Amino acid sequence: MQPEATVRAWRPAVPGVSEVLHAHFPSHAYPLHTHDTWALLVVDTGAVQYDLERHEHAALRSRVTLLPPNVPHDGRSVTPDGFRKRVVYLDADALDVRRIGRAVDHPGWEDDALRGEVHLLHEALRHPGDEFEAESRLALVTQRLTAHLERLPEPPARSDPGLVARLQDLLDAHVVDGVSLARAARVLDASPTHLVRAFRRELGIPPHRYLTGRRVDRARQLLLAGNRPAEVAVEVGFHDQAHLTRHFRRMLGVTPGAFAASA
Secondary structure, eight states, X not given: OOOOOEEEEEOOSOTTEEEEEEEEESSOOEEEEXXXXXXXXEEEESOEEEEETTEEEEEOTTOEEEEOTTOOEEEEESSTTOEEEEEEEEOGGGSOGXXXXXXXXXXXXXXXXXXXXXXXXXXXXXXXXXXXXXXXXXXXXXXXHHHHHHTOOOOOXXXXXXXXXXXXXXXXXXXXXOOOHHHHHHHHTSOHHHHHHHHHHHHSSOXXXXXXXXXXXXXXXXXXXXXXXXXXXXHHTOSSHHHHHHHHHHHHSSOHHHHHHTO
16 A cells, blocks of 8 residues: 655745645656646655656756746656655746746756755745745745756856945844845845845855844843843744744754853
8 A cells, every 4th residue: 555645835925936845745646737837846755757748858856847837747756656846836927937938848957056046945935934035045046047048157146245235234224023035125226136146245145144143143142131032032033932943053053042041
């Protein structure tokens, strides 16, 4: 008897992302169907064979697969053990719909850098409160996908210290309430991708990590003053105590409670 499929699906509060799906299918085979979104797919175990516009393709662990909207496709496992996959369904306007034909002709790429960015995007999408990071990751992913669809080299990151300083000031002014990447782009009159790349080039870290660092700094001060971690988390802008603990431990190697107890 084949084991049951396991699926986790959710709709994150990230502009441009319609749905996220993490699934293990030991035996399931998709019939022909369509989506009204772009399906950005990575396979973690096994391999998936699928037909797209009556041409056969394979989604492999080494590839990033992009299935275009409104084009029929199916899917079935290549191996008897099934497959595990992660999918981000992107709104139809997240990429240029004029490139659907290009995606039909070439629906995937061997691109380690892109696969790494897609993995980091999934990690950010898993956690409530990390929407700013997810927006930043998504901007880099869509730029690289566009470069593939347009058959263009990835543009180099341009130095823009004035813009970076203004973004830094904006983040400093919104440490607790936060700011979305889309809003920052509107306020600073720059593309989201340029903001992320210029900031990382100038300071060595992406903007979401800078903001997280500012929040952790404030949390340290409040913890040493005797405040409880659950109260500190909300006061400095984290989603909840678990959100604070995850980032605090990542940056300092200890939990907020252990840090406070050390005083």
